[in-house]
Amino acid sequence: MTSYALFxxxxxxxxxxxxxxxxRKSLAKLGIELVDLANMTCCAPPPVQSIDLETSLSIAAYNxxxxxxxxxxxxxxxxxxxxxxxxxxxxxxxxxxxxxRVNKILASAGKEFKGSNEVKHYLQVLxxxxxLESMKQNISKPLSKLRVASFSGCHFLRPSELLKVDDPExxxxxxxxxxxxxxxxxxxxxxLKCCGxxxxxxxxxxxxxxxxxKIVNTTKAGADCIATLCPFCFIALDMGQLMIRxxxxxxHNMPVLHYSELLSLALGIDPEELAPQFHKIKLDRVLNKIG
Amino acid sequence: xxxxxxxxxxxxxxxxxxxxxxxxxxxxxxxxxxxxxTKITDRFNPREVIKLSLLGKKKAVLSSDSIWLCCSxxxxxxxxxxxxxxxxxxxxxxxxxxxxxxxxxxxxxxxSAIIRDGRIVEVSKFVEKKRTDFGLPPLQPTGVDAxxxxxxxxxxxKLPQKKEAP
Numbered sequence: 001m002t003s004y005a006l007f008x009x010x011x012x013x014x015x016x017x018x019x020x021x022x023x024r025k026s027l028a029k030l031g032i033e034l035v036d037l038a039n040m041t042c043c044a045p046p047p048v049q050s051i052d053l054e055t056s057l058s059i060a061a062y063n064x065x066x067x068x069x070x071x072x073x074x075x076x077x078x079x080x081x082x083x084x085x086x087x088x089x090x091x092x093x094x095x096x097x098x099x100x101r102v103n104k105i106l107a108s109a110g111k112e113f114k115g116s117n118e119v120k121h122y123l124q125v126l127x128x129x130x131x132l133e134s135m136k137q138n139i140s141k142p143l144s145k146l147r148v149a150s151f152s153g154c155h156f157l158r159p160s161e162l163l164k165v166d167d168p169e170x171x172x173x174x175x176x177x178x179x180x181x182x183x184x185x186x187x188x189x190x191x192l193k194c195c196g197x198x199x200x201x202x203x204x205x206x207x208x209x210x211x212x213x214k215i216v217n218t219t220k221a222g223a224d225c226i227a228t229l230c231p232f233c234f235i236a237l238d239m240g241q242l243m244i245r246x247x248x249x250x251x252h253n254m255p256v257l258h259y260s261e262l263l264s265l266a267l268g269i270d271p272e273e274l275a276p277q278f279h280k281i282k283l284d285r286v287l288n289k290i291g
Numbered sequence: 292x293x294x295x296x297x298x299x300x301x302x303x304x305x306x307x308x309x310x311x312x313x314x315x316x317x318x319x320x321x322x323x324x325x326x327x328x329t330k331i332t333d334r335f336n337p338r339e340v341i342k343l344s345l346l347g348k349k350k351a352v353l354s355s356d357s358i359w360l361c362c363s364x365x366x367x368x369x370x371x372x373x374x375x376x377x378x379x380x381x382x383x384x385x386x387x388x389x390x391x392x393x394x395x396x397x398x399x400x401x402x403s404a405i406i407r408d409g410r411i412v413e414v415s416k417f418v419e420k421k422r423t424d425f426g427l428p429p430l431q432p433t434g435v436d437a438x439x440x441x442x443x444x445x446x447x448x449k450l451p452q453k454k455e456a457p
Contacts, residue, residue, distance in 0.1 A: 008430075010410040010411055010412040010413075010414065011412050013414045013418070013419075013422075013430055014412045014413065014414045014415070014418060015412070015418075017418075017421070017422070017425050017427065020427060021425055021426070021427065024427070036428060036431050037431060038431040038432055038434075039431070039432060039433070039434030039437060040431065040433070040434060041409040041410065041433055041434045041435070041437075041438045042405060042409060042410045042411050042438075045411070046363045046382075047397075047398065047401040047411060048401065048405060048411070049382050050359075050382055050385040050386070050389070050398060051385070051386065051389050051398060051401065051402055051447070051450065052386055052389070052445060052447050052450065053307075053308040053309050053379075053382055053383070053386055054308055054445050055441070055442065055445040055447040057308075058441050058444075058445060059438065059441060062434070062437060062438070062441060066434075104444075105441060105444040105445055106441065108440045108441065108443070108444040109437040109438075109440040109441050109444075110437075111437070154363070154364040154365060154366075155363075155365075158364065158365035158366065158368070158369055159365045159368055159369065159376075159378070160369060168369050169369070192366075193327050193364075193366075194327045194362050194364035194366070196327065196328075196362055197362075198362045198363050198364075199328070199360065199362050201397040202359055202360070202395055202397050203334075203359075203360055206328060206331060206332055206334075206360070207362075209331050210327055210328075210331065210362070273426075275425055
């Protein structure tokens with residue numbers, strides 16, 4: 001059993017029990033133990049970085065300190081949390097001056113960032129700790145008829161110099177993990193382009209237009225569903241389709257699932273245990289194909 | 292005299308966290324052609340934002356809605372041949388705009404939420420109770436006390452909260 005400190009973030013517990021349930025159940029089945037630590041906070045994502053970078057780095061570093069004290073590496077589900085924390089970890093480890101500046105701030109809360117521990121997205125944990133071969137052996141219900149359009153979202157890949165997860169222009173990890181479930185990971189136009197999610201709340205029209213392109217392109221490529229890793233991409237694309245319906249009078253019906261949901265289904269977990277009601281676009285098409 | 296004045300703003304940007312690479316920009320436009328937002332609107336163009344900043348057009352940059360239209364996808368930054376950290380430069384510009392009181396409403400809400408709850412998105416009591424029904428473990432407490440000390444040490448809690456600029 002490999003243990004990680006789970007950094008759950010805000011949006012997943014607030015809005016997406018489907019993500020949390022499927023991640024907890026599937027990772028447990030694959031021998032990954034998630035430890036819930038007390039006193040974590042917001043990860044300080046782009047909205048906080050936009051207000052004050054010194055504060056966002058300090059908040060991210062504070063949360064990493066909690067994992068360091070518990071002698072655990074961090075695992076994140078949300079790609080936004082991953083970017084905030086992994087970026088801070090890398091920036092502070094690369095720059096002694098910045099680390100000293102942040103530690104001066106953290107001292108006010110009785111913390112010291114050491115830089116001794118890792119921050120990993122759960123896909124990295126699946127690759128590094130479980131391994132593709134072992135995952136394949138655990139699949140009891142291969143998703144062999146499913147054509148999946150992978151969409152990792154920006155902050156799983158970029159900025160690649162700091163995150164160092166995959167090739168930012170020709171990534172393959174996410175597609176490999178989808179194919180490990182027996183599904184076909186398909187190509188589609190502008191696969192690596194943003195979902196527009198971070199413009200929501202400031203420029204909703206532009207955000208929706210960017211999300212719409214993703215739905216149109218995956219539909220044209222004959223996808224059965226889109227697979228996401230980020231709760232914001234999920235909202236932009238799943239609820240986004242309802243907004244496209246009401247604002248642009250256009251009908252789309254593309255199911256959006258988090259990778260952990262696809263993984264759970266392939267591991268034989270009953271879909272009813274995964275809170276499917278939190279999907280705005282119903283999953284019938286996907287579930288029928290899996291059988 | 293005028294030459295010195297025009298350097299004040301670009302110097303403020305390059306000495307700010309995130310801003311230091313701005314002066315390497317040679318205006319090739321790779322950023323603009325990689326930008327998903329520039330593709331659909333003329334309200335935002337990263338090359339233009341950097342040009343105006345380098346020219347010292349402080350008010351034009353900070354008061355326009357352009358800097359708030361970057362979707363932080365980092366595509367431009369990955370592809371910049373001059374290694375300008377464009378998305379980070381835009382964060383630096385937003386940080387400066389915020390301090391000067393140019394604050395979009397939604398960001399003022401983000402700031403209050405962090406100060407109040409330690410989170411941007413609040414987990415409602417209703418949803419928290421529902422966790423047991425789903426078989427999810429109870430939520431751990433949020434570190435609001437530690438966070439308020441950090442926010443006070445960086446001065447975040449004293450930043451302007453609303454639009455003050457004319």
